[in-house]
Structure formats: C-alpha cells, structure tokens
Amino acid sequence: MTGELQGRRVLLIIGGGIAAYKSLDLIRRLRDAGGQVRCVMTAGAQEFVTPLAAAALSGEKTWTDLFDRADEAAIGHIRLARDADCVVVAPATANLMARMAQGHADDLATTVLLATRLPVLIAPAMNPAMWAHPATQRNLATLKRDGVRTVGPDSGPMAEPETGAGRMAEPMAIVAATQALFDVAQTPRDGALAGRHVLVTSGPTHEPIDPVRYIANRSSGRQGHAIAAAAxxxxxxxxxxxxxxxIPAPPGVDLVPVETARQMQAAVDAALPADIAIFAAAVADWRTDRDAARKIKKVGGGPPALALVENPDILATVAAMRAGRPALVVGFAAETHDVIALARAKRARKGCDLMIANDVSAGSGVAGGVMGGARNAVHLIDAGDAVISWPEMDKDMVAERLIAECVTRLEGLSEADLDAGSQA
Structure with a gap:
C-alpha cells in the first residue's frame, strides 16, 4: 500500500462513535500510503479522541468549530471543502449519515460535506440494530444515489455486548477504498456509455412447485442492482x-420484474438488442415438470416425487446469437470450490466474453458472506483464459470496476463488432 496515495490530500471527518479510536490508526495508515491528511472532528468525536491526538498524527491542525473567528474570516469551511482531493468520513455514525442525507449544515463537518464537490467515501459504524433500521437504510440509499461511496460496515463483536453488522471497516480496508477513488481505470467516466444500451439480469428466480412452495436460491440481487446503477x-x-x-430498483433504469427463468428469458429476448449484456442473476437450473394447481398435502407415505426439467440457459443462448448478439456478453459463476477452474470451464461452455467468478461458500472469508451480503471478492476470466483477481470490496465498488472494465473492452472493439450488437 505504500505510495499509492502519494501526494493525495485527504480530508478525514471523524464522527462521534467509539470507532473514532480506529481513526487515529487510519490517519497513520493514510500517511504511510503517501497521503496528506487534514482532520475535521465533530463534537461527538471529541468525546472519544482529542483534536490534539489527530493533529499530532496528521501533522496538520485539526478543525472542530464552524464559528471559529479566525478560520471563518477566510470562509474556512468552503476552503476545507475544496482544498483536498477527497473526503473520507470515518466513522460515519447513524446520526451523521442522516444529517448528510438530509443536507443539514449545522456544524463544521456537515457544512463541509454539503459544500464539497469532491469524491466522498463513508465508513459506517453503529450498533447492528441502528444499521439494520429502515431509516438508516433509506439514508444509505439516498447517499449512494448522490454518489457517495461506502466501505463496510463489517460484522463482528461490538463495543456493547452484541454481535452483528455495524463495525467500522478496518483502517487498511478504508485506505484501499480511498485509493480506489483515484484509480481512473476502476471508475467509469461520466457519459462513457452515453447512447449505449446495457441489459442486466439480477436476483434469483422462483420456480413454483405448488401455489405456496417454490425452488429458489439465496441471491439478494444486490450485485446485479449495483451493476445496473453503475451503468x-x-x-x-x-x-x-x-x-x-x-431491494428497490436503482434510479434511472427500466425495471422488468419477473419470477421464473422462462419469464426472465422472455424479458431478455424482448429487451434486445443491447451493446452490453451482464447476466448477474442466479437463475434456477431446474424447475418441476409441472407445478401443482393445489397445495401438495403431507398425508403420509413419504415426500412427493418431484420430476425436474432443465431451465433455459439464458446466458448461453444470448452468447450464441448470430444476429443481434451484444458486443460484450458477461456471465457470473457462483462457486463453492475450485472457483477459477470451474469458472473457466463455464465461460468456455457458455461462450461469453467475460466470466465473473466468486466464492459463495461459507468459508469464502468475505465479511457477511457473499449471498445476501454487502461485499464481494471476484475474479474476471476473459476469452483468453486470463484471470484478474480483485480484492474484497463493497458490491457497489465491484459494480463500478466492472462497468469501467466493460467500457475499456467496448472501446477496444471494432465498429463492425459494435454495429453487429446494435442491429438486429
């Protein structure tokens, strides 16, 4: 990590939670990576760590007061909002996130955040019940729509005798997320896909057994929806x-809700042609040969025999199209073992241009688990069997990097290739 933030100016806003003690280590880690750090502390943060400690570690004055006469004589909050390369909020408490989402400007931290035009990264930290509360999740969704990036939270023991999601991400993870803000190759340029049509599938499919039961999987749709939002x-x-x-559909996309694999196939067919097709949905491989019109009753004699038939292979069908095939077809491989080997074989079998592989086993090591969780660690496998492995990160960041990768690959195609995908 040394040197990856060389010369970058980071404005670190420290919120008022017990995780503020980690922010002192974060200052040191950011500086070790070559960054210059200036700190703003809320009143709550000063109950946990002192401005003197932050100043000693950053080598800069720590800013605390919106109404400081000397600082505000030169419109200090505006200067802080502009005189940096990014803003990192760590810890981002539930209260601070709520004030950010509502556009409050009642102290130095929120005033700077409202006035800044810089990239903003937040590291949420709070009690698990507060993190799971609908109000916090609404605020988080608002911040993401506004372009705020997130890292964490992690799951584990809390300061109080509770365990769950809400721990602030570790300092090195925050440093990595900060560095990613400046990696142009990882962030799609504004308007890079203007005039292009991107088709994304997301979530599970539900294959009915009878009116009350179905075959499904654990997919939450978070990764697919994040990809659609990034596009x-x-x-x-x-x-x-x-x-x-x-979860709600991201703003600015055309949502086509479906339930079964056959409905998804029909919706995909109706949506084509497209320039890029990304198949992130976890489509059920099988369905029953017929779903019962009435609930199957347990009347003794053992479980009913269910005859299964194979569902349509949407990814392979689109990848094999002769006319109107998207210029770039991307598939997903969720595996529990031999992840790269199985994903390579799947890419070759399906005929797609890029396969995104991830480990969804209980032992994957991804915080919170991949299926239904907020984070992911993926491997990209292309038609030449080259493998690019990305570190664990939030699914939103995976989505940003994947769309940036698609932009790069799309730009490398010939006009003939692009025309073939846009004309049917």
Whole structure:
C-alpha cells in the first residue's frame, strides 16, 4: 500500500462513535500510503479522541468549530471543502449519515460535506440494530444515489455486548477504498456509455412447485442492482430484468420484474438488442415438470416425487446469437470450490466474453458472506483464459470496476463488432 496515495490530500471527518479510536490508526495508515491528511472532528468525536491526538498524527491542525473567528474570516469551511482531493468520513455514525442525507449544515463537518464537490467515501459504524433500521437504510440509499461511496460496515463483536453488522471497516480496508477513488481505470467516466444500451439480469428466480412452495436460491440481487446503477451513472440506457428481491430498483433504469427463468428469458429476448449484456442473476437450473394447481398435502407415505426439467440457459443462448448478439456478453459463476477452474470451464461452455467468478461458500472469508451480503471478492476470466483477481470490496465498488472494465473492452472493439450488437 505504500505510495499509492502519494501526494493525495485527504480530508478525514471523524464522527462521534467509539470507532473514532480506529481513526487515529487510519490517519497513520493514510500517511504511510503517501497521503496528506487534514482532520475535521465533530463534537461527538471529541468525546472519544482529542483534536490534539489527530493533529499530532496528521501533522496538520485539526478543525472542530464552524464559528471559529479566525478560520471563518477566510470562509474556512468552503476552503476545507475544496482544498483536498477527497473526503473520507470515518466513522460515519447513524446520526451523521442522516444529517448528510438530509443536507443539514449545522456544524463544521456537515457544512463541509454539503459544500464539497469532491469524491466522498463513508465508513459506517453503529450498533447492528441502528444499521439494520429502515431509516438508516433509506439514508444509505439516498447517499449512494448522490454518489457517495461506502466501505463496510463489517460484522463482528461490538463495543456493547452484541454481535452483528455495524463495525467500522478496518483502517487498511478504508485506505484501499480511498485509493480506489483515484484509480481512473476502476471508475467509469461520466457519459462513457452515453447512447449505449446495457441489459442486466439480477436476483434469483422462483420456480413454483405448488401455489405456496417454490425452488429458489439465496441471491439478494444486490450485485446485479449495483451493476445496473453503475451503468446508469455512466450514461447508459439500462434495462434491469430482476427476479423477486427485497431491494428497490436503482434510479434511472427500466425495471422488468419477473419470477421464473422462462419469464426472465422472455424479458431478455424482448429487451434486445443491447451493446452490453451482464447476466448477474442466479437463475434456477431446474424447475418441476409441472407445478401443482393445489397445495401438495403431507398425508403420509413419504415426500412427493418431484420430476425436474432443465431451465433455459439464458446466458448461453444470448452468447450464441448470430444476429443481434451484444458486443460484450458477461456471465457470473457462483462457486463453492475450485472457483477459477470451474469458472473457466463455464465461460468456455457458455461462450461469453467475460466470466465473473466468486466464492459463495461459507468459508469464502468475505465479511457477511457473499449471498445476501454487502461485499464481494471476484475474479474476471476473459476469452483468453486470463484471470484478474480483485480484492474484497463493497458490491457497489465491484459494480463500478466492472462497468469501467466493460467500457475499456467496448472501446477496444471494432465498429463492425459494435454495429453487429446494435442491429438486429
């Protein structure tokens, strides 16, 4: 990590939570990576760590007061909001996130955040119940729509005798996320996909057994929805074909809700042609040969015999199209063992241009688990069997990097290739 932030100016806003003690280590880690750090502390933060400690570690004055006569004589809050390369909020407490989402400007920290035009990264930290509360999740969704990046939170023991999601990400993870803000190759340029159509599938499919039961999987749709959101931010017209999920569609996309694999196939066919097709949905491989019209009753004699038939292979069908094939077809491989080997074989079998592989086993090591969780660690496998492995990160950041990768690969194609994908 040494040197990756060389010369970058980081404005670190420290919120008022017990995780503020980690921010002192974060200052040191940011400086070890070559960054210059200036700190703003809320009143709550000063109950946990002192401005003197932050100043000693950063080598800069620590700013605390919106109404400081000397500082505000030169419009200090505006200067802080502009005189940096990025803003990192760590810890971002539930209260601070709420004030950011609502546009409050009642102290130095929130005033700077409202006035800044810089990239903003937050590291949420709070009690698990507060993190899971609908109000916090609404605020988080608002901040993400506003372009705020997130890192964490992690799961584990809390300061109080509780365990769950809400621990602030570790300092090195925050440093890595900060560095990613400046990596142009990892962030799609504004308007990079203007005039392009991107088709994304997301979520699980539900294959009915009878009116009350179905075959499904653990997919939450978070990764697919994040990809659709990133494509929309890059200027694309986005069609999101989604199975049943408990999260809202991102703003600016055309949502086509479906339930079964056959419905998803029909929706994909109707959405084509597209320039890029990304198949992130976890489509059920099988369905029953017929779903019962009435609930199957348990009347003794053992479980009912279910005859299964194979569902349509949407990814392989689109990848094999002769006319109107998208210029770039991307698949996902969720594996529990031999991840790269199985994903390579799947890419070759399906015929897609890029396969995104991830380990969804209980032992994957990804905080919170991949299926249904907020983080992911993926491997990209291309048609030449080259493997690019990305470190664990938030699914939003995976989405940003994947869309940036798609932009790069799309730009490398010939006009003939692009025309073939846009004309049917």
């Amino acid at each position: 929309a931010r890059a200027g694309a017209r986005v069609t999101l074909v989604s199975g049943p999920v408990g």
